[in-house]
Amino acid sequence: MITCKGLCKSYGDKKVLDGIDLDIKDGSIIGLLGPSGAGKTTMIKILTGQLDASGGSVEVFGKDVKNLTGDDKRNFGIMMDNFGVYERFTCRDNLKVYADIYGVPKENIEKILEEVGLGDSIKKPASALSKGMKARLRLARAFIHSPKVIFLDEPTSGLDPQSMRSIHKMITDKKEEGCTIFLATHNMEEASKLCDEIYLLNEGKIVEKGKPEEICRRYNRLKKIRIHLTDGKDMEVSAGSESADTINALMRSGMLETIHSTEPTLETVFLELTGRGLQEAG
């Protein structure tokens, strides 16, 4: 679906992407996880043909991204800051602009607004929408022409938890429909929850990749089991078979309240690899 090899991008003499290899398979959600300034937006712009790379190769649908036709690009759905909404237009008219461009029947507009939970706001101007509603309108706009590949640049940035959940649901629904989704985010929980595969990006380089749980397990150096007991005490035992009797006895006695393995979170892995956290500004 999308592959890039040795992808580089410089702005003047500042190297922003430095030898990126990606291989994105059909029908999965791929996360590009990195702090602000890591190069995520630049990456999406290059993959969608909005910006030329300075080196390396990018292939989309088996073609060099530079040779994509308008028809090829019709298979892209894009949600990023520079793809905004018309504030003074109603929700319906906002989508109508894109429905007309893509030759999507007008009847679909109301259907998709219902789908994203904006059924009651069809006639409201975008300026009257809350932040979460506007994000859903921008997603609806990215989805309106049933694209095959969807690029989302920080789709839930600054949203309340409920809006975030509804956007996550819309994203997983699209995956169920068979879409491939490329999600750039600095939100570790979002990436862990949604993505089949994550690329950790720091200062223009991929520092780690894999399934979220797999990455965390790879860095599980402690290899311990943390136990919380019903009497309020905490204890830690090694994760080997030598702890089986202890854990068994605690379970039988009814004293075991919670039990967890000690693999790190993605945030901790990121910190270990790069010396900085995901929430830090670039």
Ligand SMILES: Nc1ncnc2c1ncn2[C@@H]1O[C@H](COP(=O)(O)OP(=O)(O)O)[C@@H](O)[C@H]1O
């Ligand atoms: N048009 C541009 N000109 C010069 N530098 C840029 C431009 N766009 C982005 N950058 C720089 O490239 C780096 C990566 O930016 P960006 O891709 O927006 O990162 P992210 O989306 O991960 O926050 C940042 O240091 C940013 O300042």
Ligand SMILES: [Mg+2]
């Ligand atoms: Mg960005």
